[in-house]
Amino acid sequence: MKRLVTSIILLLAVVALNAQPAELLKKANELYSANKIQEAITSYESILKQGYESGALYYNLGNAYYKTDDKARAILYFERAKLFIPGDDDVQFNLELANQFVVDKINPLPRPFFVKWGQGIVNSQTANGWAVFSIVTFILLLVGAAGYIFLNSPGLKKISFVAAAVMLVFSLSTFGCASKQKSKITHRNHAIVFSPTVTVKASPDESGTSLFVIHEGVKIEIKEELSGWANIKLEDGNSGWVKKEVFERI
Amino acid sequence: MIRKIVFILLLLSTVGVFAAENEFRMSAPNIVSVGDQFSLTLMLNNSGDDLRMPEIENFDVLMGPSVSSSRSIQIINGKTSQSTNYTYTFVLKANKEGTFTISPASIKADRQVIQSNSVQIQVIKGRNQSTQSQQGTSGGNSQSASSAEVGSRDNLFIRFETNKTNVYKGEIIIATFKLYSRVALSVVDQTLPSFEGFWSQDIDLPPAEQTRTQEAVDGIIYQVYTLQKKVLIPQQAGALKIEPAEMVFNVQQRVRSQSVFDDFFGSVQNVQVKAKSDRVNINVKDLPPAPAGFSGAVGKFTLSSTIDKTNIKANEAITINIKIDGTGNLKHINALKFNFPPDFEVYDPKTDYNYSASGAGLSGSTKFEQVFIPRYQGRFSIPAVPFIYFDTDSKSYKTLYTNEFELNVAKGDADQNTTVVSSMSKEDVKYIGKDIRYIKNNDLSLSQKSQSFFGSFGFYFTYILSLLAFAALVVFKRKQLQENANVALMRNKKASKMARKHLNAASVCVKNNNRDEFFDALTRAFWGYLSDKLTLPISELNRENARTTLTEYSVNNATIDEFMQLVDTCEMARFAPTAVHDSIQELYEKGEKVISEFEKQIRKKA
Numbered sequence: 001m002k003r004l005v006t007s008i009i010l011l012l013a014v015v016a017l018n019a020q021p022a023e024l025l026k027k028a029n030e031l032y033s034a035n036k037i038q039e040a041i042t043s044y045e046s047i048l049k050q051g052y053e054s055g056a057l058y059y060n061l062g063n064a065y066y067k068t069d070d071k072a073r074a075i076l077y078f079e080r081a082k083l084f085i086p087g088d089d090d091v092q093f094n095l096e097l098a099n100q101f102v103v104d105k106i107n108p109l110p111r112p113f114f115v116k117w118g119q120g121i122v123n124s125q126t127a128n129g130w131a132v133f134s135i136v137t138f139i140l141l142l143v144g145a146a147g148y149i150f151l152n153s154p155g156l157k158k159i160s161f162v163a164a165a166v167m168l169v170f171s172l173s174t175f176g177c178a179s180k181q182k183s184k185i186t187h188r189n190h191a192i193v194f195s196p197t198v199t200v201k202a203s204p205d206e207s208g209t210s211l212f213v214i215h216e217g218v219k220i221e222i223k224e225e226l227s228g229w230a231n232i233k234l235e236d237g238n239s240g241w242v243k244k245e246v247f248e249r250i
Numbered sequence: 251m252i253r254k255i256v257f258i259l260l261l262l263s264t265v266g267v268f269a270a271e272n273e274f275r276m277s278a279p280n281i282v283s284v285g286d287q288f289s290l291t292l293m294l295n296n297s298g299d300d301l302r303m304p305e306i307e308n309f310d311v312l313m314g315p316s317v318s319s320s321r322s323i324q325i326i327n328g329k330t331s332q333s334t335n336y337t338y339t340f341v342l343k344a345n346k347e348g349t350f351t352i353s354p355a356s357i358k359a360d361r362q363v364i365q366s367n368s369v370q371i372q373v374i375k376g377r378n379q380s381t382q383s384q385q386g387t388s389g390g391n392s393q394s395a396s397s398a399e400v401g402s403r404d405n406l407f408i409r410f411e412t413n414k415t416n417v418y419k420g421e422i423i424i425a426t427f428k429l430y431s432r433v434a435l436s437v438v439d440q441t442l443p444s445f446e447g448f449w450s451q452d453i454d455l456p457p458a459e460q461t462r463t464q465e466a467v468d469g470i471i472y473q474v475y476t477l478q479k480k481v482l483i484p485q486q487a488g489a490l491k492i493e494p495a496e497m498v499f500n501v502q503q504r505v506r507s508q509s510v511f512d513d514f515f516g517s518v519q520n521v522q523v524k525a526k527s528d529r530v531n532i533n534v535k536d537l538p539p540a541p542a543g544f545s546g547a548v549g550k551f552t553l554s555s556t557i558d559k560t561n562i563k564a565n566e567a568i569t570i571n572i573k574i575d576g577t578g579n580l581k582h583i584n585a586l587k588f589n590f591p592p593d594f595e596v597y598d599p600k601t602d603y604n605y606s607a608s609g610a611g612l613s614g615s616t617k618f619e620q621v622f623i624p625r626y627q628g629r630f631s632i633p634a635v636p637f638i639y640f641d642t643d644s645k646s647y648k649t650l651y652t653n654e655f656e657l658n659v660a661k662g663d664a665d666q667n668t669t670v671v672s673s674m675s676k677e678d679v680k681y682i683g684k685d686i687r688y689i690k691n692n693d694l695s696l697s698q699k700s701q702s703f704f705g706s707f708g709f710y711f712t713y714i715l716s717l718l719a720f721a722a723l724v725v726f727k728r729k730q731l732q733e734n735a736n737v738a739l740m741r742n743k744k745a746s747k748m749a750r751k752h753l754n755a756a757s758v759c760v761k762n763n764n765r766d767e768f769f770d771a772l773t774r775a776f777w778g779y780l781s782d783k784l785t786l787p788i789s790e791l792n793r794e795n796a797r798t799t800l801t802e803y804s805v806n807n808a809t810i811d812e813f814m815q816l817v818d819t820c821e822m823a824r825f826a827p828t829a830v831h832d833s834i835q836e837l838y839e840k841g842e843k844v845i846s847e848f849e850k851q852i853r854k855k856a
Contacts, residue, residue: 022694029691047696056693063689094686131704135712142720150727178704185702 021052029060037067055084055126059091066094071101072217076192079219079250083185086123102217108235122177127185130178134171141167191232191247193218200240204229211240220247272296272359276366278352281464281471282344283374287312290352292338292366298359301338308350308373314340344373374466406431408497410443410527412482418535420548420579421642422611423482424453427495427527430465430472435499438522442478443493447486447534449581453479453607481607483579487536495527537640541647547639549578549611555652564627564662570620572652574637577613580605585618586635586652592682594630595623630657738785745782749775749845756841760834768834769823772841776817779845783852793817805851813844 028043044061062077078095085091111119125133144164151157196216201208204226214220220232225244232247233239278290292301292315301315315338323332349372354365406429413424427442455476465474484490500520537548555572562568574583585599597620605614624630634651641648703709752775759768781788784799793814800810819832 021696025694025696029689032689033691051699052696053699054693054696056690057696060689063686066686090687090690097684097686127702127704131702131709135709135716138713139716142716146720146723149724182702182704 021047021050025057025060032060032064037064040064041068053084055081055088055091057081058084059088059094062091062094062098066098071098072192072194074098075102075217075219076248076250079190079192083181083250084126086126086181099217103215104218106218106234106236109237122180125177125181127178127181130174130181134174134178137167137171137174141171188249189222191220191222191249193220193247195246198242198246200232200238200242202240204231204241208241212238219250222247222249272362272364274298274355274357274359274364274366276352276355276369278342278369278371279464279471280370281372281374281466283466283469283471284344284347286471287341287343290314290340290342290369292340292355292357294336294338294357294359294364295333296359297334297336298357298364300358302356303340304353304355306340306342306352308346308348309342309344309352309371312341312343314338344371347373347375349373372466374469374471405433406435406499406501406523406525408477408495408525408527410492410495410530412492412530412532415531416533416535417484418537418548418640418642418645419484419487420537420546420582420640421484422549422578423448423484423532424611425480425482425492425530426476427478427480429475429477429497429525430467431475432470432472434502435523437497438500439498440477441496443495445480445482445492447488447490448482448484448492449579450483451481451581451607451612453481455479479607481612483582483612484532484534487534490532490534492530492532494529497525499523499525538645538647540640541638541649543636544638544640544647545584547574547578547583547637548642549576549580549639550641550643551576551578551637551639551650553637553650553652557653557655560656561658561660562624563660564624566662567621567623568657570622570632570652570655572618572620573615574617575615577611578639578642580612580614580616583616585620586637588620588622588635589633590622591624591630591632593625595625597621624657624659627659627661630659631655632657741782741785745779746845746849748782749779751775752778753838753842753845756838760838763834765823765827765834768838769820772837773817773820773824775841775845776813776820779848783848800852803852805848809844809847809851812840813848816840816844 024043024047028040028047031037031040031043041061041064044057044064047057048061058077058081062074062081065071065077066074075095075098078091078098081088081091082095141164144160144167147160148157148164151160193214193216198214200211200214202211203209214234218234220234220242223231223233223239225231226241228244229241230244230247231239232242272295274292274294276290276292279288282288290306297319303315318337318339320335320337321332323330325331349370351368351370354368356363356365358364409428409430411426411428413426414421417423455478462473462475464471466472499522501523503519503521552575553572554575555570558569558571570588572586574580581603585601588596590596600619600621602617602619603614604617605612632655634654637650637652638647639650640646752771756768756771756775759765759771777788777791780786780796780800781791784796784803786795786799797810797814800813801807816837819837
């Protein structure tokens, strides 16, 4: 009980600390509205520098960069926003619009429908959203179990047993989704190319065979890193090595 | 080529035709050289007398006044009009250099004193005065030589002048094409340059400029004829060249001949002379970086805009008139593009140029007539449209705005509406532009970086807490059940004891033959026993549920019937004691037997 109290106090303290950056965010939004995009960018960045983040913040910053014609950075921040608010329509819309400015046309590999659906479901909530789902279903599981144990009627007992079993499956799968979303944020193995043009090599050194050329704004997946080089994979399945400084992780 | 005819005249004549009422004009060449003789002419379009001349200083009056008069009578359609002209001529000689003014003269005509104008005469130091006098005497030793002399640059040349040579693209240049001559000539042919890189327009010369003037070049006085004036507007930046103009003249030259008659009358021969103007270089600068919306207007303008109506019904046409006044390249002003609400029907603007070329350039106005039809009712606003032009005076861009118009469109007439609607029953939504969606203003919640609920202490704590709560609930409930079970067991155990106690009380009653108390005790023994044995509260016990419960506890029906009979007898005895005749001793034994049967038969619930 004591622990709970302390954790609640801690939570309140965090909320209190939050007030100041939230104020800053509001001001930055006002700057954006007044068409002072450059100042707005500085404000948004300063919030990030203080160690705060949110989907809306990344989204707004992406918008600001879009307005200054820095499309690659806009894509980067829209992608970041997508990590925090994956189901958001506006983020998706703006990201697609910004992607139209990318020179390279990359056709993603076709994925089986169930993979698509699965990813769609996983992406519909953030890690925290899934975590809450997991807890709620866990509690429902316990309720079901209690029903099974304490109810007298054999019919009700059966129903609560089945319900508990279903809730167990839900709880575990939502926990899985949450950890998947969380790992996306913590590992961040996707990146956006920032150099205007990049030649992808077959091996991690300058003398390697040049495979293909990609341009600013392309989204890549980083598979491994080796002494200043990274093995990357495009959405169309092509892969190769590029120097680490040409991209920025999402 | 009327001009050709006009310029054939090359005599010192100052006769003009004036149709005004009483006009008294003084005229003289505007430039003469020292020692020259020239005539000062006073002309009156009426008869007059008492001519008073001003003091003529700085000039010698050699002769005059000599008076000549002319009179003409016109009869047009039976209407007679006549005009009289009196001309007074003085011959003057210039003595010294300078600019001198001859004050107005006055004359009396129709009993009125009329003042003439004054004239200004510039006297220059003549250069090489002998050329003119030589021309007649030693002019032509041979024909070719004389032709060269007559056509030499001293006697005849053409000049192409522009008022500016360093201009901005689109700025107006006035080019003047002049013929300088000291000999009698007629134009045979002229080739004007093609103005490459320019837009050009002829200027209609006012009558005053069509006549000749005098101009001194290098000390020689020439008769100057303005052949042509043009407005030029450079269309491209860079060093533009205007190629020379070429003209061919017939020059009259006196030919010396052996014949005395010829000498006397003077034999004249026409010699063809070619003249060429200099090439003109014009440096055209590009305009400074233009603001967005600049369409190439250069000059000085004013703008006015009007709308013919603002309260209309849908499907009625409205016209916006825009008038741009000023000087500049009016011809090159593009129609202003209004920003109409998207579902207006907009027609191409009608452009009406109304300008004239004059010495000042192109001036006048350009009008745009923009017709459009609103198709739907509502309140609309047509925003102001900027007109950006380059001001050649301040060398900067200036912006004029049209008015902003507010339209109030009422619902159109029904039949008109239907015709419109039937043709396009459904419209696609028009996408006017594409832009990113707006920023999120409402969501101000922020979280510390790399801090999420998932995986946090609180997250797992919630699991543990709920699990603990569940466990606690289970344990608590189990214990309670257990306790309940214990109470039942106790009561079960106590049941026989209690029953025996009540039966003992009953047996006491039997001994005392106390019938009332006996039935009471017996009933209590029965119900108390059942209540304890079947863990049912006494208040809930009655005959029906006692029977069903006992059946559940697998007590056979014979025993139950016996029990029921006993209970009935007891109750009967309690409420109607006289109706019961059984001996209480017998009843007591029966009761004891039933309870012992119960003890035997009541098992755990099936």
